[in-house]
Amino acid sequence: MAPKVLISDELSDAAVQIFRDRGIDVDFQPKLGKDKDALAAIIGNYDGLAIRSATKATEKLIAAATNLKVIGRAGIGVDNVDIPAASKKGIIVMNTPFGNSITTAEHAISLMMAVARQIPEANASTHAGKWEKSRFMGVELTAKTLGVIGAGNIGSIVIDRALGLKMKVIAYDPFLTEDRATALGVDKVELDDLLTRSDFITFHVPLTDQTRNILSREAIAKLKPGVRIVNCARGGLVDEDALADALKEGRVAGAAFDVFAVEPATESPLFNLPNVVVTPHLGAATTEAQENVALQVAEQMSDYLLTGAVSNAINMPSITAEESKVMGPWITLSGHLGNFVGQMTDEPITAINILFDGQASEFNLKALTAAVVAGIMRRRNPDVNMVSAPVIAKDSGIQISTTKQDQSGVFEGYIKVTVTTENRERSVAGTVFSDHKPRFIQIKGITVDAEIGAHMLYTTNKDVPGIIGKLGSILGDHDVNIANFTLGRSEAKGEAIALLYVDEAVPAAAIDALESSGVFQQVKPLTFEV
Structure with a gap:
């Protein structure tokens, strides 16, 4: 459908x-x-x-x-x-x-020019039949310092346009690297430095807890006298009341706002002030x-x-169609690893650590991590997915950590998942072979090579003779057909495990017979979505 x-x-x-x-x-x-x-x-x-x-x-x-x-x-x-x-x-x-980046950047430049030359007021005056040429004395943009707060997609376009206007540009952005700043042609500065040096300031950041009221009353007090403020980003970045006071006092020469703390903005302390240009959130309003x-x-x-390709998601790592093709088996493996430890762990989980080795460390780790966590959380809530699982895990107080390392063994890459409870740690590792099929390669530190099927059975026992026969005999008595049988042990006569891929779910009577045989320490039926 x-x-x-x-x-x-x-x-x-x-x-x-x-x-x-x-x-x-x-x-x-x-x-x-x-x-x-x-x-x-x-x-x-x-x-x-x-x-x-x-x-x-x-x-x-x-x-x-x-x-x-x-x-x-x-x-x-x-x-x-x-x-x-x-x-x-x-x-x-x-x-x-990205669809409206150029339009928004152009609007910011337009507003900066408009406030620099008082164009809206001059237009209204001239339409009114006045000829107040001496009243509207403006300033040039050439050689002025533009402070850009936020040098991301839109901010970088504004920077490019401002440099074309022969302005000197400085930028504040915690995520801006020195190399990127050099490539953009700007000086990377701290916020206080930007406030005290800029002739014009323009905002190009989202509204978050960190950026809300970033131009506060205290910050406005640090501004270079005669500065002009432009905001085409988000309302709430600027204390509008404090800015209005600074405009009335003459410490700020002008402002141009396309966005407001409350929208639709039918009133604002910035309205009807001299040399304040306002527009009704037109940043993206071009055909x-x-x-x-x-x-x-x-x-x-x-x-x-x-x-299944994810682009520009707010609450999930993006996965391109190309990535989806290459990463698909690894995302499947991640889900299986999480599902395995989730089914094996009956106690509340306090922490999840995911190790990405070799080739696995080169993929989109956020997506793989989300798949692991979803696999783990599905044991308790079958409706979770890669979007909801990390949120639910965080709300549950589960600490999630990841580690990357270069290739460290015979496999080109693998993923190892370790979960921690109050009483124990449990781990499982897996890889993807050249046939693109995920495999379990290590359980509890014991090496295995297990194909993953919809219905599986996991057992632990002491490494003694007769275990394989006992396991096969009991399952045969209950009409359970074994598709794949994997064994592993820590050392001779030590701890041993078996992981079986079977054609159908193991019936409860077979589980009871295995548990009552006195041979197996743990018997656990498992299911996977394959």
């Missing part, structure tokens, strides 16, 4: 057609997003939800979305989506961070940008629903 996608906001006909051309059953109801009750009543019928800003994907709506797998936001902002609720439900949330993000979200959602 084809996946079903609901589009509850305005998207272009071309975007709708992308879904149809890819074989998606699409329901285009662009007015539905404004009716939350009607949307909630039908959302359970869909695998995907494509939205812009009018639809509010609240916790209540997500709770009603019993089949939803992905929410695609055409645009960069996901303020209208309850990310934690979606993550706990296992729903991927995607945005389109090209609106079309780009609509097409992009349609492609991304279709890719995920049809192939």
Whole structure:
């Protein structure tokens, strides 16, 4: 059956057609997003939800979305989506961070020019029949210092345009490396240095707990006198009341804002102040940008629903279609490793460590880690997936750590998962052979070579003669056919394990017979999704 996608906001006909051309059953109801009750009543019928800003994907709506797998936001902002609720439900949330990058960057440059030359006020004055040439004395951008807060995708485009205008650019971004700064042609500085040196400041960061109110009243007090502030990023980055006071006092020469702490912004302390330019969140409002993000979200959602490729996800590591092909067996292996230790561990888990060796360390480790954790958590909640499992594990207080190392053995690469409880540690390792089939290669430090099947049986015993015969005899008595039989031991006469791949689930009577034989220390039936 084809996946079903609901589009509850305005998207272009071309975007709708992308879904149809890819074989998606699409329901285009662009007015539905404004009716939350009607949307909630039908959302359970869909695998995907494509939205812009009018639809509010609240916790209540997500709770009603019993089949939803992905929410695609055409645009960069996901303020209208309850990310934690979606993550706990296992729903991927995607945005389109690159479709409107140029448009937003150009708007920031436009606002900077507008406030530098007081264009809106001069325009209004001239339309009013006045000729106040001496009133509107501006400043040049050439040779001025532009401070860019956030040198990511949009910020880097602003930097490029500003350098073309012969401005000197400095940037504050905790994630900006020296090499990247050199490549961009900017000086990397600390925030306080940027505040005291900049003639213009522009923001290009998301609104997070770390960036909220980054230009606070205290920060505004440090600004270079005569600075001009531009914000086309997110409302809430600037203390608007404190900035209004600084503008009235003349310490800040001007400001240009496209975004506000409360939107729609019908009032603001910045409104009606001299040399303040305001626009109604137009950063992405060009024909090209609106079309780009609509097409992009349609492609991304279709890719995920049809192939499992994940692009620009907010709450899950991205996996390209190419990565999915190469990593697919390793993601499967990761899930099996997690599933194994999850089924073997009856006590509460306090920590999970994942070791990636050799070739395995070169893949997308976030995706592999998510697959391991999902495998572990499925023992307790069969509905978890790679999106929800890390969130549930964190909420449960489980510490997750990863380690990378160069190739250390005969395998080109392998993954080892160790879980810790209050009383013990348990570990299992696996690899992917050239046939692309995952294998278990180590359990409890004992080397094995076990093919993974839907139904398996794990036993432990002392390494003494007659075990194989006893195991085969009991299973044969209960009509259990063995497809693959793997043995391993720590040392001669020491601890031994057996891992059997069987055709059907081992019946309870066979488990009882094995346990009562007096030979086996542990007997554990296992199941895997293969």
